[in-house]
Every structure is written in C-alpha cells, then in structure tokens.
Amino acid sequence: MNSISEIDWKVKSKAVDSLLENRNKLILVPLDSGLEAEVTKVCLEESCFVLKVWNRSSKPNVEQQFKLLKTLYDKGLPVSQPYGWGLDKDANSVLLMSFNGVAVKKINQSKLTSLAKILSSFHEFPLNCFEDTFLKKNDFINYFYPEIEEHEDIHLLIKRLVDISHMKQDKLIHGDYNLGNILEIERRYTIIDWTNGQLGDPRYDIAWSIVLIRIYVSERYGDVYRSAFLSEYTKEEIELFEAKACLRWILLNRITDLPKGKETIARVKSILKNNVHLNEKLI
Ligand SMILES: Nc1ncnc2c1ncn2[C@@H]1O[C@H](COP(=O)(O)OP(=O)(O)O)[C@@H](O)[C@H]1O
Numbered sequence: 001m002n003s004i005s006e007i008d009w010k011v012k013s014k015a016v017d018s019l020l021e022n023r024n025k026l027i028l029v030p031l032d033s034g035l036e037a038e039v040t041k042v043c044l045e046e047s048c049f050v051l052k053v054w055n056r057s058s059k060p061n062v063e064q065q066f067k068l069l070k071t072l073y074d075k076g077l078p079v080s081q082p083y084g085w086g087l088d089k090d091a092n093s094v095l096l097m098s099f100n101g102v103a104v105k106k107i108n109q110s111k112l113t114s115l116a117k118i119l120s121s122f123h124e125f126p127l128n129c130f131e132d133t134f135l136k137k138n139d140f141i142n143y144f145y146p147e148i149e150e151h152e153d154i155h156l157l158i159k160r161l162v163d164i165s166h167m168k169q170d171k172l173i174h175g176d177y178n179l180g181n182i183l184e185i186e187r188r189y190t191i192i193d194w195t196n197g198q199l200g201d202p203r204y205d206i207a208w209s210i211v212l213i214r215i216y217v218s219e220r221y222g223d224v225y226r227s228a229f230l231s232e233y234t235k236e237e238i239e240l241f242e243a244k245a246c247l248r249w250i251l252l253n254r255i256t257d258l259p260k261g262k263e264t265i266a267r268v269k270s271i272l273k274n275n276v277h278l279n280e281k282l283i
C-alpha cells in the first residue's frame, strides 16, 4: 500500500493531518479489493479510516466522487464521510474516507425493505444541493454495456428495450447498488463505492439491485425487495428495466469472470424464462 505521506493531497481535512503526524503509529489492514482499486483500513488508535487507491486500469474522477460524497454526507445521507483525496506517486487517484463496517451478509425481509428505502432516498435527493453541474449524464448503452458491439444478440435487444422505455436520466443514481457496496455496523447501513454515481434513471438502479438479489440471494428475497418499489413504479416498468439489468449481467458474464455459485446460472435462466422481454437463448 502507498504510504500516506507519499500522497499528494489535493483536499485534506484534519484527519489526514493527524494520520500524517502519526504515520509511525498507523495500523494498516488490506480489505477485500475488487477489480478496480486497492482498499486498506488505516487505524490510528481507536479511529479507523479507509484508503481506496485506483491503481488498476480504471481512472475515475475522484475529485468528483469526493464532492458527491461530501454533499450527500453533509445532508445526512448514509454514505462514508470523505476526509481527503489526492494522487499517489504513480499518479493513481486516492480517496480517504470513514470506516463503516462490513458488507451486509445476512438478509431478512425488514433489512431488504430498509435497503430499498435507502436507495429511494438517493433517487429523491435534490440535485440543486450539488454546488455545480458536476454530476454527469452518460450514454446508457455505452456506459453500462462494455464491448456490446461484439455481442449482436444482446445489442439488438438492448437497443429495442431502450427505445420502448422512455428513459429519463434526471436523478442521482448509484449505478451499482449491490450487497457488496452496502456496509453495516449495528444496523446502521452505509452505501459505498460511488464510482458509477451519475445522473440516471432510478428504475435502472432499482432493477440492477433486484436482479442481483435474485441471482445472488434468492428469487424469494428478490421478490420481497422488488415489492418495496411497487408503490412508486408499475410492475411492467420494473420488468422492462429488469430485462435491461439482466442483459447487463449476461454481457458481463460473457466478457469477465463474474462470481458464480452452484445455483447462479439456474437463477439467471429463471429470470430469462419469466421476463416477457427475455429468452433462454441469451445465455
Ligand atoms: N468506507 C469503508 N468502510 C469499510 N470498508 C470499506 C469501505 N470502503 C470499502 N470497503 C471495503 O472494501 C471493499 C471494496 O470497496 P469498494 O469501494 O466497493 O471497491 P470496488 O470498486 O473494488 O468494489 C468493500 O466491499 C468493503 O469490504
């Protein structure tokens, strides 16, 4: 891991100064890192922080992520408190934030309802709270469907689904709301990993999270979680967006090594079979 003192801090709070002053007393523990970044828990006596370093291929805009987190945190939304950002000696982006517990493991009905409410609270977040127009709107297909040109079956279908769905990219979305990005300490949840935060259609954000619960937890809990959104959205529109989300999973599964348990493929096939927009030939 990078030494804290070798980082060129572009924005730093007192917490960063205190880590710098006490750099010989820090206890560093590597955390589960994904494909994009290295994540380390940094403790100084009783206070713990998390340092995320994007030292792989992805180069997100961390200044923007810092501002997004700061605005959300200051307004009381459940995100990590950001303490600073900068560049390490290899010019990789670095973000220092609060330590917020461990990823949600055990699921039950009331937890799923809470998680659904939290996601909706981000979608309802007033955009005029952001100081400038730094939240970006991306081209939906290009952004969420990498290498789609090489997968004609998925490409044709996703274009058709986008055409009929009147997408509105006018709300803050997380972009990857899944249980690995939801941390818990004593029933307090914190939503992390805002690299894909952008202006988007909340129905896509919701559908992606439903599909992942159906695939990685169970169909039953997927249904429980989905029902929390049905007071606001129709079954039909959720089904349409679930089709898009499932197509994304299938595409990512073709081009990368997605985590899979022994039931994963059967669950994906069940979505393909039961969704009116999809068919089992896609997998
Ligand atoms: N603020 C945090 N507090 C505690 N653990 C964290 C925090 N941020 C990240 N982690 C841990 O690191 C893992 C990867 O972080 P994440 O930001 O989701 O990166 P990735 O882009 O690799 O998915 C998380 O699943 C979690 O275990």
Ligand SMILES: [Mg+2]
Pocket (backbone or CB within 6 Å): 034, 180, 181, 193
């Ligand atoms: Mg993550």
